[in-house]
Amino acid sequence: MLKNLISDLEQYASIGIFGFGMEGKSFYNFAQKYLPNTELVIIDKNHPSCDENYLDKLDEVELIVKSPGISLYNLGIDYKSYKFSSTTELLLKHFKNQIIGVTGTKGKSTLVTLIDSLLKNAGKKSVLCGNIGTPAFDILENLDDETTIVMELSSHQLYHVNYSVHIAILTNLFEEHLDYYKDVDEYYSAKFNIFLHQKKNDIFIYNLPQKLTRGYNVHENELKYNVDFNLQNGFIHKSTLQILEKLKEILALDDAVYLRTIQEFKTLPHRLEFVKNIKGVSYINDSISTIPQATIEAVKILKNVDTLILGGNDRGVHYDVLIDFLQKSDIDNIILFSDTGKKIYDALHVKEKQKGLFIQNNLQESVKKAYNISRSIVLFSPAASSFNEYKNFIERGDEFKSLVNQLKG
Structure with missing residues (x-):
């Protein structure tokens, strides 16, 4: 899969890295190692190589790898005017069958942490990355065909992607990030990309008051927002446990492993x-x-x-x-x-x-x-x-x- 990713990117003589934060630097390090013949152009108003006309560099490259923190809407840039991609889209394109992806307005970090622990407790190979803090391209060298990639995916990371994960989970949806998108519908649409491009062998679990008809492998979670599960080490929302239990059933994991996982869970920093x-x-x-x-x-x-x-x-x-x-x-x-x-x-x-x-x-x-x-x-x-x-x-x-x-x- 890594070879396919490298081959995919080698076709471009020049690649722009639009935004030089965590994901931008992660891609830059990857490209320096695996794409020695590709010109890398950093496009970031805060980078020493750029000036106030930094956006002009968008016209100088064949592919633009955009960081999620950049709002094209606020910059007045039409997505279709350039050949954009992202580290998220590239990973989904080449590793989708290995990915369990979680998105939603709230509850993402807790759930992906629990899923990663559940898999490890079951003796499975698992890596945790994405919006929780580890850029996807930082984990590429640790992957083999048996590794499950557990990804926390923000709306910004999912916006405009044309691929979906193998197992998609949508925790909930509320108004947020209205300073980034044109309106709340655009924000919700970005979240929906986690499942919109799935195929018939893929799985979608969601937790919303309205039904989302996909026609296959859809698991609708019972919606309960006012119940919590109190552990010695913290709190897990009941809806999070319901999703985790459904995933445990889908993956055919042992009940004892599931119980051990939630009993060992400790509240993440800044969450109650x-x-x-x-x-x-x-x-x-x-x-x-x-x-x-x-x-x-x-x-x-x-x-x-x-x-x-x-x-x-x-x-x-x-x-x-x-x-x-x-x-x-x-x-x-x-x-x-x-x-x-x-x-x-x-x-x-x-x-x-x-x-x-x-x-x-x-x-x-x-x-x-x-x-x-x-x-x-x-x-x-x-x-x-x-x-x-x-x-x-x-x-x-x-x-x-x-x-x-x-x-x-």
Whole structure:
């Protein structure tokens, strides 16, 4: 399969690497080793070799390998105007029969981690890559015909791909990334590419309120968003377990292996992550929650939240469902900051006069406020992205943990 991939790319005398982040650098390293006769052109406004006219380089190459973080819509570039591809599309084209792919608005990272552990516990060869942090081209040299590739796939990675994975899993769909796409339908369509190009021997598992008719090998998961599975080491959503169990049945894996996998699972960083108990108050980091529905689920799982900290970058997502939930909830203190925090504060201030509503300038002030007023659980679950103030949700979550660890016990 690797030989076919190299042969596929050798036909191009020049390849542009559009975006020089993790995936772009991964492809560059691959190409330097396996494509010695190919001219590599980096196209990235932040790269030393580029200037303000860096987009002109798109016209100088035969193939463009685009990084997922680049929004063609925001740049005003028509996808059909150039010969675009991506590391995701190239991997799906040449290794699709070995891939279990997971996409969805939320729950991807937990599920792919569980799937990878399930396969390894069953004695299978498995590698984990994709949006969870390891670029696909970093794992190519570790593959053989017996290796299963478990991929977390974002909408950005799936956008415009013309190939689908062998086993496709769609966890859920909610409004997100509306700063990247023309509208929510375009965002959903990108997600659907994980299964749209499947063949009759492929498998699709999904978890949506509406039916998606494919005609073959489709497994519709029972949708339950308000039930959690509490383990000693963390939380697994019931819908995630249902998908994992269905996959276990499809792959004919042992029940004992399945039980061992979920019992050994530990909550991933920034996903309902316990940080510290200070004076009887537990501080929980849920920075991964970047949409309203994820924050609602976090509150339901923990049950005894008395202080909620939320707010972040405004990407045009609607917050009516969260505002309604907060208005009816038993949460005593709602601390808000940043752009969406101000929006939610204004809406709640009009509707709810009894709750403790606090608007703060930043996360640091929010944590100090929570320290002074909380009695049981402080949940940091922003319900928004972080890009107006932080590099990503990881940096934001790390700052929350650092601020909590500075509080006096």
